[in-house]
Amino acid sequence: xxxxxxxxxxxxxxxxxxxxxxxxxxxxxxxxxxxxxxxxxxxxxxxxxxxxxxxxxxxxxxxxxxxxxxxxxxxxxxxxxxxxxxxxxxxxxxxxxxxxxxxxxxxxxxxxxxxxxxxxxxxxxxxxxxxxxxxxxxxxxxxxxxxxxxxxxxxxxxxxxxxxxxxxxxxxxxxxxxxxxxxxxxxxxxxxxxxxxxxxxxxxxxxxxxxxxxxxxxxxxxxxxxxxxxxxxxxxxxxxxxxxxxxxxxxxxxxxxxxxxxxxx
Ligand SMILES: [Zn+2]
Numbered sequence: 001x002x003x004x005x006x007x008x009x010x011x012x013x014x015x016x017x018x019x020x021x022x023x024x025x026x027x028x029x030x031x032x033x034x035x036x037x038x039x040x041x042x043x044x045x046x047x048x049x050x051x052x053x054x055x056x057x058x059x060x061x062x063x064x065x066x067x068x069x070x071x072x073x074x075x076x077x078x079x080x081x082x083x084x085x086x087x088x089x090x091x092x093x094x095x096x097x098x099x100x101x102x103x104x105x106x107x108x109x110x111x112x113x114x115x116x117x118x119x120x121x122x123x124x125x126x127x128x129x130x131x132x133x134x135x136x137x138x139x140x141x142x143x144x145x146x147x148x149x150x151x152x153x154x155x156x157x158x159x160x161x162x163x164x165x166x167x168x169x170x171x172x173x174x175x176x177x178x179x180x181x182x183x184x185x186x187x188x189x190x191x192x193x194x195x196x197x198x199x200x201x202x203x204x205x206x207x208x209x210x211x212x213x214x215x216x217x218x219x220x221x222x223x224x225x226x227x228x229x230x231x232x233x234x235x236x237x238x239x240x241x242x243x244x245x246x247x248x249x250x251x252x253x254x255x256x257x258x259x260x261x262x263x264x265x
Contacts, residue, residue: 001038002116002160008034009041011253016041021087023050023095025162026102026113027057036065036073043072050087050097053080054110083111092121094154098171100164102195115167116160117175123150163218166197166205177258178211181218182247185231199235211243215257221250229262236263 001008001022009016016038025031039047051058058078065073081087083099095116102113129137129149141149158177161167172178183196199216206214219228228249236245245263248254 003031003162004034004038005030006033009037017045019047020045021048021050021089021095023081023087023097023114023116023160024052024058025100025115025160026052027055027061028163031163032057032061035061036069039065039073039076040069041072042076044075046075046077048077048079050079050081050095052097052111052114053082054106054112081114083114089118093157094119094121100162100167102163102165104165104195113162113164115162115164115171117156118158118160119154119156122153122155124153125149126151161197163196165195166202168205169209172206172209172211174210176210176212177215178206178209178213179215179217179257180206182216183218183220185219185223185228199232203235203239203241207239207241213243213258214245215260216245216247217257219247219249223249225249225252233263236265241265 001019003025004022019038019042022035022038024035035049039049049058058080062076062078065076081097083097086094086096088094095118097114097116099111100113100115106112125137126149129140137149156173156175158179159167159172159175161178161180163181163183167178167180180202181197182199182202184198186200187198202216216232229247232245232247241263242265244261244265246258246260247262248257248260254260
């Protein structure tokens with residue numbers, strides 16, 4: 001799970017009990033308020049919490065929960081997760097943290113906010129063997145083992161931005177699916193908005209990335225969903241955005257955010 005805000009345990013109900021790892025993007029209340037309840041419900045299953053290493057809030061929260069709920073929350077493991085650090089998930093999946101810009105005053109070495117990239121580790125046929133006939137490849141495998149014909153490839157699948165100014169095309173790389181915060185649908189960045197994304201700037205920043213779909217979340221509750229969908233559609237159309245865009249508004253609970261399409265190219 002990425003972040004654990006108010007109502008996370010209520011919204012997930014039974015599914016929450018299968019959770020093993022919780023990756024937190026930063027220590028703002030709307031991203032961590034659900035932790036005491038979630039860790040209490042997960043109890044002795046020993047969930048793992050990963051958090052930005054530059055934030056002092058998590059050590060304080062852990063200290064409090066260890067005393068407040070020694071029978072349950074105290075079983076959780078807390079890990080300061082560095083940008084670039086990787087953590088395996090079930091199956092072939094893994095998570096990698098990267099630095100985001102949410103606290104603009106942070107210097108280069110202080111990481112108080114993180115985004116997360118989910119990738120799949122796949123075994124592929126070595127590129128120098130691609131021209132060979134199947135029988136020749138089979139012979140090499142029988143002779144030298146599977147390792148001789150395969151190479152490990154990490155395929156990026158989706159990014160969760162957390163709260164940040166817009167990610168760049170370079171940060172997105174070849175990742176096909178992007179879950180990006182879009183706190184403001186209009187307005188100019190600066191002042192309070194400086195550490196969040198504003199729709200027009202976000203679209204300008206990501207429109208050249210080779211995305212298959214963009215999902216906007218963390219939209220401020222000041223924006224009405226119906227009017228909001230219309231303005232997202234309009235901003236995308238004006239720019240000729242080449243990938244579909246979905247959005248989840250404040251207060252909405254959905255099974256599949258990517259299915260909440262508001263714009264099709
Ligand atoms: Zn937030």
